[in-house]
Amino acid sequence: MISNIKGVLHRVNPLVAAVALVLAALVPVLSARQVSALPLTDRSLMVSSTVPSNDNVAPDGTTYVFGNGAGQIPAGDPRNGTKVDHTYTFTVPTAGDIEGFTIEYCESAFGYVGAGACTATNLLANTGFSTAAWDGATIQVGGVDFNVVADDAPNFITLVADDDPLTVTAGQQVEIAFEASETNFFRNPNSSYLAFNSGTYFAHISTFDDATNAGNAFSDVDPTPDGVIDDGTVTNNITQAISIYTRVQETLNFSVEGDYNNGVPDGPSSAYVGSGACTPLNANDNLIRLGDGNNALSPSQAYFGRSYFRLATNAFQGTTVYYAGDTLRYGTNTIDAIGGGAAVASTPGTEQFGFAFNPTDATGNMATTTSIIGNDGTLVPSAVYADNTTGYAFDDGSLADPVPLAAVEDDVVECDTGSLEYVANISTSTPAGIYTTKINFIAAPTY
Secondary structure, three states: HHHHHHHHHHHHHHHHHHHHHHHHHHHHHHHOOOOOOOEEEEEEEOOOOOOOOOOOOOOOOOOEEEEEOOOOOOOOOOOOOOOHHHHHEEEOOOOEEEEEEEEEEEEEOOOOOOOOOOHHHHHHOOOOOHHHHHHOEEEEEEOOEEEEEEEEOOOEEEEOOOOOOOEEOOOEEEEEOOOOOOOOOOOOOOOOOHOOHHEEEEEEEEEOHHHHHHHHHHOOOOOOOOOOEEEEEEEEEEOOOOOOOOOOOOOOOEEEEOOOEEEEEEEEOOOOOOOOEEEEEEOOOOOOOOOOOOOOOOOEEEEEEEEEEEEEEEEEEEEEEEEEEOOEEOEEEEEOOOOOOOOOOOOOOOEEEEEOOOOOOOOOOOOOOOHHHHHHHEEOOOHOOOOOOOEOOOHHHOOOOOOOEEEEEOOOOOEEEEEEEEEEOOOOOOOOOOEEEEEEEEEEEOO
């Protein structure tokens, strides 16, 4: 019997030896974790920028200037690899009080915390990566203040509860948001790190039940520091950005037209139907005939006419519409312009020539409550010309110096249409003749 047992043992001995070798290989890895620690789940790291910290070239070949000044690229911007956010999210499997966190950045995944726990030589050497700018900051985690300590090593950062711990339930999601500013930030490795691990780096997160244990984690000689509750590793990397270069040309679509029938306005030749169909006005005659059926004025009645303009431009710093022209003139004889700095009501029997926006155009193509209709009513009429129910005005000095009629500041005009109403009155002593004028409308965008 004894010899039979020896024979059996002799036959299975290679298998026993193999199992023993496998177990021996597992022992160091298993001992590197505290037995009670559970893995953090649903864990991730979001970085505001993955471009190398020394990538400051704009797509057009110019150089980005990083900072918070005018025209500069601020911290946390996706183009800024020198000052980036790190936002951690994870689910904790263990309920209880968390008084501290540690995060360790390395070049490969690893299983424990502290000095010598991982390799960070290439991550740190000549790449600029560092946690140092967070030292002394305070951030909130789940509404609880945590003080940041980042002076143990440039790849190690500790968060210690300022006062009360963060109390969590099993399965609760936790977010640690390091939001970059000009003073607190992470700095990406520079492009030289792309030669190592294809730019990939890892971060190992641990939660602690005691603030002191968290603070001592880096220097703890035990590879599994005291007080670790749960832990887990996430990864991110730096990449060369894809630059895209194109142009948007300056655009200006400005058109004007008169109305066919001065007695009963027909409206603009094409109705406003939205910025996608900003059809220029060009079908109607630009000659406005004022007066009765013979185009004659009367001292006992006012006569009116209409014109329209339509404007679309991508000038994002604003646009002004001006007019320039003379009053009605026959040789040296003129019909007085409605002058002054205020709108004046139409008064038959008194020489008057002027115009104003007409917010009650009855054609159906124009607004019924505003002077200019558009996708957003961007253009604002100059006050003196804003409403024909208030009165009319005309500056005959505009012939030399164009006068603003409507404007918008610091915005584009997707498609705005304006309706102007003209008035002409004469007195009994106005000399006979054929009176004419030509008024130019000018759109001046600022790009």
